[in-house]
Amino acid sequence: VTQASQATLAVLGAGAWGTVLASLLARNGHAVRLWARRKQQAERINLERENQEYAPGLPLPATLVATADLRAAVRGAAAVVVAVPTQHVRSVAGALPDVPAFISACKGFEVGSFKRPSEILGAVQPRALLAALSGPNLAREIAAGLPAAATLAAQDAAFTERAQGWFWGEGFRVYRSADLTGVEVAGAFKNVIALAAGMSDGLGLGDNAKATLVTRGLAEMRRLAEHLGGHPATIYGLAGLGDLVATCSSRGSRNHTAGERVAAGATLQELSAERLTAEGIPTVRAVRDYALEHGLELPIAAEVYRVVYEEKPPLTALRDLMARAAGAEA
Amino acid sequence: VTQASQATLAVLGAGAWGTVLASLLARNGHAVRLWARRKQQAERINLERENQEYAPGLPLPATLVATADLRAAVRGAAAVVVAVPTQHVRSVAGALPDVPAFISACKGFEVGSFKRPSEILGAVQPRALLAALSGPNLAREIAAGLPAAATLAAQDAAFTERAQGWFWGEGFRVYRSADLTGVEVAGAFKNVIALAAGMSDGLGLGDNAKATLVTRGLAEMRRLAEHLGGHPATIYGLAGLGDLVATCSSRGSRNHTAGERVAAGATLQELSAERLTAEGIPTVRAVRDYALEHGLELPIAAEVYRVVYEEKPPLTALRDLMARAAGAEA
DSSP, X not given: OOOOOOOEEEEEOOSHHHHHHHHHHHHTTOEEEEEOSSHHHHHHHHHHTSBTTTBTTOOOOTTEEEESOHHHHHTTOSEEEEOSOGGGHHHHHHTOOOOSEEEXXXXXXXXXXXOOHHHHHHHHOTTSEEEEEESSOOHHHHHTTOOEEEEEEESOHHHHHHHHHHHOBTTEEEEEESOHHHHHHHHHHHHHHHHHHHHHHHTTOHXXXXXXXXXXXXXXXXXXXXXXXXXXXXXXXXXIIIHHHHHHHOTTSHHXXXXXXXXXXXXXXXXXHTTOOOTHHHHHHHHHHHHHHHTOOOHHXXXXXXXXXXXXXXXXXXXXXXXXXXXXXX | OOXXXXXXXXXXXXXXXXXXXXXXXXXXXOEEEEEOSSHHHHHHHHHHTSBTTTXXXXXXXXXXXXXXXXXXXXXXXXXXXXXSOGGGHHHHHHTOOOOSEEEXXXXXOOTTTOOOHHHHHHHHOTTSEEEEEEXXXXXXXXXXXXXXXXXXXXXXXXXXXXXXXXXXXXXXXEEEESOHHXXXXXXXXXXXHHHHHHHHHHTTOHHHHHHHHHHHHHHHHXXXXXXXXXXXXXXXXXXXXXXXXXXXXXXXXXXXXXXXXXXXXXXHHHHHHTTOOOXXXXXXXXXXXXXXXXXXXXXXXXXXXXXXXHOOOHHHXXXXXXXXXXXXXX
């Protein structure tokens, strides 16, 4: 790893993940601007040196400055880390001046276009370098100083290496990849499987059933990734399997929790009222629409879609998945 | 699945897994003889229609008869399911008359020979058909009636299909495979990774660190399996990834629990005194000896070995694993 010299970097989105990434970069000696959507939120972060709403207890270094001004946030930045919900990426990117590089920390597909976050960013700013960061990275744990590893993927090898140096630290190891497509498909699709795993846990089906879902889910993720041009090795790495396992084992992940709530009978309206906006919910709709149109068989995604959008009982959906015809496993 | 006609079947080993498998087979209408090592244990099982010591709460059908007489147990059996600790397979098999077929439900390598359970059985009885059953199968959950799936592998396709029918039921789905080597290597090696995952949990390193271990562990399992002639598809299926995820997520698995105890400073002597005989402990020794001799790089197995047998501090071992050189992940 090339230890990077001090850079100016912007992080868009002051949720848990955006705040933790901004703090990692600031601790590594970079000047970081953290964009928060609400002015009041930015002001509180600067006053309290902490994001009490989304990352309570994580002290934010003085080299991190929050702002609600998007243009001010990205001015002079060597790269812009995007950590907003996937469905907001297009509108946020559309409001930006030209920037040299984007690093997506988003995990989802855009409903309607079925675009990955870096594709949306690349469509809005065709000259920007594009990268994505993904892995088993529960924000809460990284904020607490527990060790983690992630994959950073970009098409430009020199940029990947530079960006790796920005994030690399004692407790956060970042590995390079050239498979931007695979890394983003994995990050998006794991949220769909996490919804299913949350439903299974919510219904008390146990660790055997959940491990079966994770196994079939990874095979389904691989199928989708290969169809879109991603590599199987990525699916079996930190951004695929690693992230899937962390998200499905943790009762703290949003998508897992949303699945548990759905199993308990919560409707989309209720989840929304609870501010439980899990990326898997729009993403499963985008995936299902795409799979239908292209004749792709993605049984777990299809069942999760039916439960979330068509009120199929989750127990029936999971039973239908477990009962799929016997035969050679592969 | 071909629903099997009634068969006589033997299960050797009245621990949790042997008892649960015997009960599944008996419920499917087969006449089952369950061999228990101690005569008193066999008598209690027959009297109480329950194995209170290892599978409390699981009612055992009258078609299941326990015995401490090995020859009586296997007499007339169409197949013998072996569910004893891997290090006992050779001595138990050596005491048997000729039988038509073995189905191994053991997960380990023999110390000294580095043989898989089916290899040991095949060496003792060269004319017997050989199969192995493996998957995400926490015995406690199956005993409680929760759904599970497994892989049954054998070289003989007709036998695989027949044996699949014996086990197949509403709550227990069995899928066929021809990769006996891959299925057994996966089952053995996952116990080594489960020890590492238990150590990580015991030290409170979190779900990100554990997911990273599972990811690297699966890559290491694949390397070992391919070296021994197994197929990567098996490693990514129920017997590989599925079993690994179930064992590592469950605080109820023996190997995970043994890892937690080791992290808390327990020595081999203490684990043994607690009757916490986890398959991973002899297996990691067998794997490490083999890896040394054949120049195979298996870093997780090497570190687990150092912790268990050479008293390396577990935190140092896990740190050394996390800190391995950055670079392209694959």
